[in-house]
Amino acid sequence: MDFARIDRMKTGLLGLAIAGLVIGLGLFLAGIEDLAHLVWTLGVLPVLIALLVEILRSLRAGEVGLDIVAALSMSAALGFGETMAAAVVAVMYSGGTFLESMAEGRARREMHDLLSRVPRTATRHRNGGLEDVPLDDIQPGDLLLIRQGDVVPVDGVIASETAFVDTSALTGESLPVRLTQGAETMSGSTNAGAPFDLTATHPAKNSTYAGIVRLVEEAQRSKAPMARLADRWSLGFLIVTVVIAGAAWGLTGDPIRAVAVLVVATPCPLILAVPVALTAGLSRAAHFGVLIKGAAPLETMARSRTLILDKTGTLTDGRPQIIRIDTQNTHSDTDILRFAAALDQASKHPVAQAIVAAAKARGLSLPLPTNVVEIPGEGVSGRVDGHAVVVGGTDLIAQHVTGPAPRPMRSAGSVLVALAVDGQMAGHLVMADPLRAGTQAMLAGLRAQGILRIVLATGDRADVAERVTEGLGLDALRAGLSPDQKVLLVLTERKNGPVMMVGDGVNDAPALAAADVGVAMGARGAAASAEAADVVLLVDRIDRLGPGIEIARSARRIAVESVVAGIGLSVLGMIAAAFGYLTPVQGALLQEVIDVAVILNALRALRITPTGLLAAE
Template sequence: MEHTSIDRLRTALLLVAVVSLLSGLALHLAGRTDLAGFVWFAGVVPVLISLLVEILRCLWRGEVGLDIVAALSMTAALVFGETLAASVVAVMYSGGTFLENFAEGRARREMHDLLSRVPRTATRHRNGGLEEVPLDEIEPGDRLLIRQGDVVPVDGSVTSKAAFVDTSALTGESLPARLSRGADVMSGATNAGEPFDLTATRLAKESTYAGIVRLVEEAQRSKAPMARLADRWSFGFLVVTVAIAFAAWWLTGDPIRAVAVLVVATPCPLILAVPVALVAGLSRAAHFGVLIKGAGPLETMARIRTLILDKTGTLTDGRPRIVSVDSHDGMDQSDILRLAAALDQASKHPVAQAIVAAAKVQGLTLPVPTEVAEIPGEGVVGSVEGHKVIVGGDDFVARRVGRTAEGHPALSAGAVLVAVAVDGHMAGHLVMADPLREGAGEMLEGLRRQGIERILLATGDRAAVAERVTEGLGLDGLRAGLTPDQKVLLVLTERKNGPVMMVGDGVNDAPALAAADVGVAMGARGAAASAEAADVVLLVDRIDRLGPGIEIARRARRIAVESVVAGIGLSVAGMIAAAFGYLTPVQGAMLQEVIDVAVILNALRALRIQPYEPVASQAVIDDGPDGLAVKGSI
């Protein structure tokens, strides 16, 4: 509401200034110069009063802006009878603020589109029927119907056989994704296929999309360090401007030259180009699934020299996956997986849940286990379809069936070996691992090309596991076995090499994310604490989004700096020309208007930034997205 009233005021002031200027010109051409001067004077006064009010507000906040130059130029022009020049300055200033508002509005359009998609209600299954309910009434466990074209209202998992969803508004992905039963779905995605059922896993206010909306609103209210730096520079520019104007008047005795100097310096592109370019960068980054919480983090992100990565859930997927199923007694591999997953339905252990998820991806029907007993940290024992099944660590299962644990000859550091026994016989093994995320190596190479000088791994895992997982990545350092406070210490230590970015996803990463110059959280599955502490949130569970985000930040900042340097250079040149009498006040005003429009249009180039994205592998694993590869006996 406040922004709407300000927009209307700026529009009204521009209309008053333009009408006054044109009316005065018509009267002047008709020979009524005295009346023309009065009309020009009358049109300048509302703009000048509004400007003085804004200056007083800034001074009250302890800010000295370049609006003072605009006020001085209009006042001086009126005092010395240059009412036409004052009118041109009034049109120039009100037009500049209008253009700035228009440019920022265009830059924010993608964010507004994101906000406008917030669903208000959802369709819930209840007592054999469907009901339309407000989002606040949805509870975890509720089954919702997501119709074609609907925006997913809350985070949840697919209950139907499959779903076809479009996440382009959140992640920039152009192609919809096909999700199998049990797959997680982010709120804010759009159903691009047939209707499907979704089981809610979070309240609406705690879901991904609600968090994104809050972060976008925070980003829109932010002010960049470069913008604050521009405010500090404005005092120096103000002093230089007044000095040149005074010198021109003092040395020539002509006050009109001083007026021309003040006019050509108003308003400085410094206060226009920076916010437009950085807000455009925010919008562009959001389009690629990188939500930056404000222009300040974006500006800092552009200067990052050191990158510190967490391992589990960040550099790796964070969810153990089955890489092979080995049969020892001739039992079919799918039967081994089905019996193991059926029994593991009774366990909440992450490895057990990964086995269940892999079986569901394979489309296996899982019977309900009975007589289940779980030994924490060891394994699970129970009955499945009349078979005595044991699932757990190799030693645990081997002792139960009277065998010696044989291990696995191809087991690598960081992998987990799950043994499966059926009816007293060792049926086989499931080999599980937490592999590197797809494209992690290419991403790190791309970051080095963008100027990242040091890339470190910081993990609480064992050194042997971390070294094995990151082998061949060319990291500059590896710190294993770290506690949360030790990660913070690492961040603070690395600051001697320049600004530091920390990327993590867990609660234990939150302190280090807060300590870093820029903290980046994996927002899709990461802990809420890490997302709150971070300055940047990756909206999709893909680490390769980091590269485009940093590239957009660097290019947006470069565009802002280019606009400022070019604008100030042209302004100073115009001021010198005016001081030597080569520009009249009216000509100076017209020149500055051209400069302002040019730097705003240049700043809007940030909306067209197209970051480099490595071509993702198109290989498809027949057995499903969890990457299950079924192998024979060893």
């Protein structure tokens, strides 16, 4: 769909409607009434034609929207010579559609920026050199170079001696996996270690990542469309309008009374108040780092009652952290961290970088290591402050120490990093991917906002998921799930009401697309999940989900309040017009007063401030 062309068309229609109304008013005040009526008519016709095309499209899809009332009022006003009233209605209608288009266009622009980082090429060995080729050109048997940080473009087998890959986006396993020569790896994994060679076994279109993309597309096609708040009110309002207008004409024989009723009945509170309130809500949510892709997702977000959460990168940070330091001999935990971090400065392994970050967070001064030798997949050796230091896996350390190398107890999902200093075991750093800070308080806040059921869905092992989420009071935990199983879970949970799904990995993308509202962690999450989602958290903080829901519910409440007040006043105006107390032009002016009132009320959504938000500004 050409969104840019649609946006330009809506902008043009609004411009024509405003120009027609303003120029016509000028001509009318100058006494050139015939030309004024012609200008008003010319300003209305493009809006009316576009509106009729939209109505026909909606009717073919089996939908009845508020557009019919606006078309009736413009058509009747033109038909009976009330061109000024028709021009006012045209401005109001085109203004409302322009506001919705503006909000959705901004969301699309931000998403384009977010997804521009997606790689489109791969590096292939060819004739003793390297070449960058489009993904579609890769064939089985091609030898590819996967640099550090690259996403594996196709399924294949490891051609180098070892490789470290981060599969968290696919499987939910939070720590990198060591693979040896001949081992299979999936597209969508990330190289977390030194560069390695990969022999492609499938073309890009048949690889794991492509299969997940197809699953996303299928989920989006099967997803029930989100009903707009305004359209849910429109059918009832249309019936009331037609009954009052028909009664006014039939009982009095005066068609102008019916026109006046239709003009007053133009659903401007629905056309304007709803998009104004929801657009303000979208803007307010973006201020707090929550990108909502349009008014319909915001409405559904406000009505969601079931929340499904991924684990790795969502409830947890997705990066290894030190949870405990075990010391031996005379070394303190500070000594162990300082020696390990100083040596790990020479390594780009994610575990090594996490150790360095932990040391810097403690304010430790790290000397530069010398004589550094890194053994891929095993560890690093070198000298720090004149001491021989080795840091890495327990098997490597056992080869460099005299005497026994005891291993401390570790819980499920954690890893041990051992340290030897001058040939003696110094201690261990126990690392894991713990819950994000404040997770329990965040979940309690979501329940207070109306989320009735919270479910964890992860591709990680059950024992790891249970340990990490212990004490959170989840309603259910589903572990070891594949992408299609996550989709099935979303569909199953719909029996409890609208479902919101939060995730960050490639394996979450199909479930995000299938959910009533998909929420992606966009700061460090996979581009596929951000593209499939309806909402993207632009900052790497799951605690922004609560404020996002609160803003959505407040904006929807303000929209409903504006609609109820505006429609109530419009019905009173329709009754007055039916009894002959209002002409069509007077009805249009009255509708303007109502519009101003409901818009001012709707703009209160710009001042929504989520309660309990940390670092709100």
